[in-house]
Amino acid sequence: MCGKAYGPEYADSFCLCGFELVASVSAPGPQPAPQAPPPPPVVLDKPPPGTRCLVLYGADRLPRHFFPLTKDVTSIGRQDPVEGSFPDIDLTEWLDETAARRISRQHALVLHARANDSFMIRPLSGNTGTQLEAEMLPAQQDFFLRPGHRLILGGVARFKFEIS
Numbered sequence: 001m002c003g004k005a006y007g008p009e010y011a012d013s014f015c016l017c018g019f020e021l022v023a024s025v026s027a028p029g030p031q032p033a034p035q036a037p038p039p040p041p042v043v044l045d046k047p048p049p050g051t052r053c054l055v056l057y058g059a060d061r062l063p064r065h066f067f068p069l070t071k072d073v074t075s076i077g078r079q080d081p082v083e084g085s086f087p088d089i090d091l092t093e094w095l096d097e098t099a100a101r102r103i104s105r106q107h108a109l110v111l112h113a114r115a116n117d118s119f120m121i122r123p124l125s126g127n128t129g130t131q132l133e134a135e136m137l138p139a140q141q142d143f144f145l146r147p148g149h150r151l152i153l154g155g156v157a158r159f160k161f162e163i164s
Helices: none
Strands: 052-057 063-068 073-077 106-113 118-123 130-132 143-145 150-153 157-163
Touching: 118 130
Parallel strands: none
Antiparallel strands: 052 063, 052 157, 073 106, 106 118, 118 143, 130 150, 150 157
């Protein structure tokens, strides 16, 4: 009761404060509250090996979703039926409402050049900021993507260009 701990050599069944000691398997004293089990790992549908994709990462730095880049032009943004915006990668599904609103409806394009099998990112005019590694990108210019490059859109959506 008082929090005093006794070793195995203490033979009395009462504490000096008068509280009866109960034999237990664990150490005497206050027991910590049981911990909730850790959340189950996020199971992701990984694309087949060799697929080029953008991988969305959460704030915990764990992958949240793989977006395979199978088209020559892939648009990234957020859906808005009223404005007629239907991007190929709609981030409203993967971000909370406040974060999603920091992504432009038509934020960026990922371009695939068949001639040399390369990928580029093109930030669109009026976007809320596109960052490649540590560099802020100007709108309407193309920048090569290499495996491992990190992108941040609108300051909230973190991607990595990967080959699965």
